[in-house]
Amino acid sequence: MNNSALRIFLPDVVGKGYAAFWKFKGRYRVVKGSRASKKSKTTALWIIVNMMQYPQANTLVVRKTFRTLKDSCYTELKWAVHRLGADPWWKFTESPLEAEYLPTGQKIYFRGLDDPLKVTSITVDVGVLCWGWIEEAYEIMSEDDFNILDESIRGSCPPGLWKQWTLTFNPWNEHHWIKKRFFDNPDDETLALTTNYMCNEFLDAADLKAFDDMKIRNPRRYAVAGLGGWGIVEGLVYENFREAEFNPKDEAFLADHPSLVSCFGLDFGYTNDPTAVFCGLLDQKKKQLFVFDELYEKGLSNKRIAESIQAMGYGKERITADSAEPKSIDELKSLGLRIKGAAKGKDSVKNGIQWIQDLEIIIHPRCVNFITEISNYTWEKDRFGVMTNAPIDDFNHLMDAMRYALENYITGSKWIC
Template sequence: MHRLPDIRTYRGKVYRYLMYRYMQYRERDAVLKIFNEGSSRSGKTYDAFDFLYDICTLALSPLNIFVYRNTLQACKEITLADFRKKLTLRGVYDPDAMRSENQHPDYYINNSVIHFRGLDRMDSREGYDCDIIYINEMLDDISKQQYKNITMRCTTMVIGDWNPKYTEHWAFELEGQPHTYFTHTTYKDNPFCPPGVIREIESYEPTPANIAAGTADEWRWKVYGLGIRAAKEGLVYPNIDWIDEFPSDLERVVFGLDFGFTNDPTALVRLGLRGLDLYMKEEFYAPCSDPALLYDAIEGVVGRMPIFADSADKYAKNPESMVDGLLLRGLSVVKAKKYAGSVTDGIHMVKSFRLHIVRSRNFQTEANSYVWDSVNGITINQPIDKFNHLWDAARYAVMEYLYWVCNRRK
């Protein structure tokens, strides 16, 4: 029988790479960035915690480290729990070193501190001065803007990890940038992966035996077994023709506008018709809670052309309605009607056209991530409420105008 290494002293593949690059960059005037992409149970998260603990114990001066996840609840219930479990397995966890565990947990190691935070409890413009940042499950509802804001004050090192459950995501753009490195691991790199978990992961592989048993799942096998990027099943809009330019000879051209105020982006989409062919182009994609600033950003794009906008247009910190603010400044804006079932109805209206979309990173990310929701593994006739900002903007314009223009001609 194969003998397992001592978990108290074992350091995995990702740990060794993190430590190698960290030591290499100690004297460099650059922020080191390492992103760990891999399958389920590959050991990448435990390796990151081993690394953070060890550099805190070795540090000659105090380190200020932030560990982030998309929500504070997930950070406490999953990421912090993994941290505690890993240090306990090593025999070094000290419960007295944990402070504010039920609110904003901080763990002290000598004079260094590791803060555990959720990005849902932070304003998108905020970031903290720190030496090192670790973003756990970086593909889970963490925007590019949030990433930029939390890393801009980091002085030494940024670490991220994820299961590669998409084929398009803004995080993949980081590969190849200066001082940036990607690693890849699978469950086979983790000698402590339990046999039952291995059997579960390997049951996804589309072998004849697994297909006959009904456990085969190609997407899960690629993502959680092989640790390679794969597009989700159940996409709301699976059939898209990606194009390079928005045509200049379309019959009708209008705009759709979906509001986002802090973490979510405001999305502006240009749409045009040619028969049953619907063309779209992303024109604006960033959080914006001030109608004056939004006007300045989009007026040169939309001019006096009609805009069909989100009716949920008020932000608590700015009582002025976004639509009213844009109307007062001279834009032609109509609020889209919302009712029970309007999202699903609008999706069917959009899908009644052949879709041609100008290629952009944000649109491709949403297209590869916007899926039908499920309950207990059963798909329902309702999409998830994520990765839908550009799609919602387009849906407003189609529901309020383009669908009816097209159908009047039939």
């Protein structure tokens, strides 16, 4: 089997705006960009093209949590193979999650940082492990975690090959270590790029209108999600949080928190916003809230919401949902969930926030969307730039779901369903 029949003109397939990215051979390519800026798709295309060109190269693809890989990087790489017309030469498997270039046996390996031993102990069958891609690199909150990962690509390369990490992400927070390390102080081994949707010539009129609407409706989000600028985070609503590993089923953990109660909340979404399910454990005596899991996905019907919650093992938990969708709540009840609508009421957002501010919030590293939201959930500013006492209408899907989940404890009510 060979790929001699594959003839493509790359500019037509990849498009414009990434010439420097495509040619760079230093240790780090770091690309922050807006949504629809082609950064992930271009990276996927680069990996497939170059693995077919360099028969000794293997690639490691990483996200903070393994479970997010299949619907992101794995899918993007399958798309890249198909776009290049290279389907006959590639084999994708889900168990284990990997891709193989059949003519040579080269592989793309997928790993999550939630299983560090599997990241640092990769042995390749053919050639060397020389390239790595970290998608949504913003999720890696600790530079030390990246340094450990960086060391997983080590040793010498055959002539013509080079070791390289590619980091792609949305730049939500200017205080992230990635900015200081790669953008403020780049060296000769670093290519730091900012891209946005305007370099994506494959967007249609509806896609472009969505950005035009965002520019008018939500200038703060447009500056980041539209133009790829750094998110400037001032006036966080919650400052009392930290990321930490914990096992909610561990006997020692449970013994240390004998009064734990489970708290589940749901915020509905569909096309533009994700459906968000908050999964937490509350220790009122110690004033601690443990965030241990989440659901965060667009395009979910009520049936799929119920199936997803049941598949996660939470089908029998009591869930408090946004009462703005009573029809959806009724349907979820008919599908077997124990769910009710939030009471809300006057000043419920303000009172809920104040109550939660008295807690210490401990977030499991797997809850990457919760960490992103709470790190960007700020107070709204008025037209003079002065902070108000109302939160922004953004980064609030899991934040709202958290308030719903804790509503009975905030108000002192009993859960009736």
